[in-house]
Amino acid sequence: MAAPDSTAKDSLFGRPRQVIEAELPEREPVRCPLCDLDPAPFARDPQGFTLARCPGCHLEFLSPRPPFARLAERVYAHTYEDLSLAASQPTPEKKVQFERQLNLLERYLGRRGALLDVGCGAGAFLRLAAARGWQAAGTDIHLSEGARTSGARLWAGRLAAIDFGTERFDAVRFHHVLEHTENPLAELGRARALLRPNGLLYVSVPNLAGLSPRLKSWQSRWGMKRHPWRHYAALHHLWFFTPATLGRLVERAGFELLHWETPLRPKPGWPPWLTAAYRWLLEKPRRGSILDLYARAQ
Numbered sequence: 472m473a474a475p476d477s478t479a480k481d482s483l484f485g486r487p488r489q490v491i492e493a494e495l496p497e498r499e500p501v502r503c504p505l506c507d508l509d510p511a512p513f514a515r516d517p518q519g520f521t522l523a524r525c526p527g528c529h530l531e532f533l534s535p536r537p538p539f540a541r542l543a544e545r546v547y548a549h550t551y552e553d554l555s556l557a558a559s560q561p562t563p564e565k566k567v568q569f570e571r572q573l574n575l576l577e578r579y580l581g582r583r584g585a586l587l588d589v590g591c592g593a594g595a596f597l598r599l600a601a602a603r604g605w606q607a608a609g610t611d612i613h614l615s616e617g618a619r620t621s622g623a624r625l626w627a628g629r630l631a632a633i634d635f636g637t638e639r640f641d642a643v644r645f646h647h648v649l650e651h652t653e654n655p656l657a658e659l660g661r662a663r664a665l666l667r668p669n670g671l672l673y674v675s676v677p678n679l680a681g682l683s684p685r686l687k688s689w690q691s692r693w694g695m696k697r698h699p700w701r702h703y704a705a706l707h708h709l710w711f712f713t714p715a716t717l718g719r720l721v722e723r724a725g726f727e728l729l730h731w732e733t734p735l736r737p738k739p740g741w742p743p744w745l746t747a748a749y750r751w752l753l754e755k756p757r758r759g760s761i762l763d764l765y766a767r768a769q
């Protein structure tokens with residue numbers, strides 16, 4: 472999934488607690504998928520959502536939360552991201568980012584192969600991967616025109632509900648998808664089952680252990696933020712990962728960790744010195760705000 476389209480008129484994200492509770496009144500408790508423990512709350516955001524942490528493994532998530540089916544229908548359905556045909560052509564920034572992912576997948580796999588992009592959105596990655604010689608395939612809850620005209624094999628629906636028959640893949644990609652799912656361990660387990668022996672997993676999520684999110688959490692805790700805990704993006708995001716907690720989930724699902732990094736996504740128009748400074752400060756020590764993880768099926 473791409474970044475939320477915050478300009479959508481009926482987007483609920485960031486609205487006052489009263490509005491959220493009127494639209495999504497129900498709440499259900501969530502237990503840690505790794506430890507089966509009830510989490511301990513540690514903060515409440517201005518939307519009224521409780522952020523909680525597992526006492527066993529420190530995985531952070533939203534609990535209680537609106538029922539997942541309601542979220543899928545009210546939040547993720549049609550206004551969540553730009554699914555226009557224009558968005559199926561990667562921007563220069565996305566092209567750099569996607570090529571970096573494909574370079575690493577090709578290095579670890581030693582070749583190109585069949586790749587499943589879970590939550591393929593507007594289809595920009597599918598097109599780029601196919602152009603490089605991958606057999607691209609994708610899933611999404613709603614298949615966009617960009618995805619449908621990409622030439623890739625497609626399945627509509629949630630990963631867990633799709634019947635792939637005997638189809639298997641050499642790589643499965645979750646690009647900013649896992650933080651939106653009902654149960655990330657179940658999603659990763661399904662990916663594991665869909666991979667060929669030694670197949671690869673790629674996951675990208677926001678990195679709560681990055682320098683900027685850590686600073687924002689500290690400011691939120693001490694009342695120094697106008698919109699405390701907004702960087703968690705609760706409502707859009709249900710799970711909040713660090714390299715440690717994502718690594719535990721991936722290993723539990725049957726993968727061996729190969730590599731993780733927090734790649735910089737340079738903004739267009741940045742002068743070279745600023746890009747270099749960010750690289751040195753954030754990318755090199757792996758303190759960036761985006762976490763990319765590569766793993767191999769065991």
Ligand SMILES: [Zn+2]
Pocket residue numbers: 503504505506507508525526527528529530
């Ligand atoms: Zn846990």
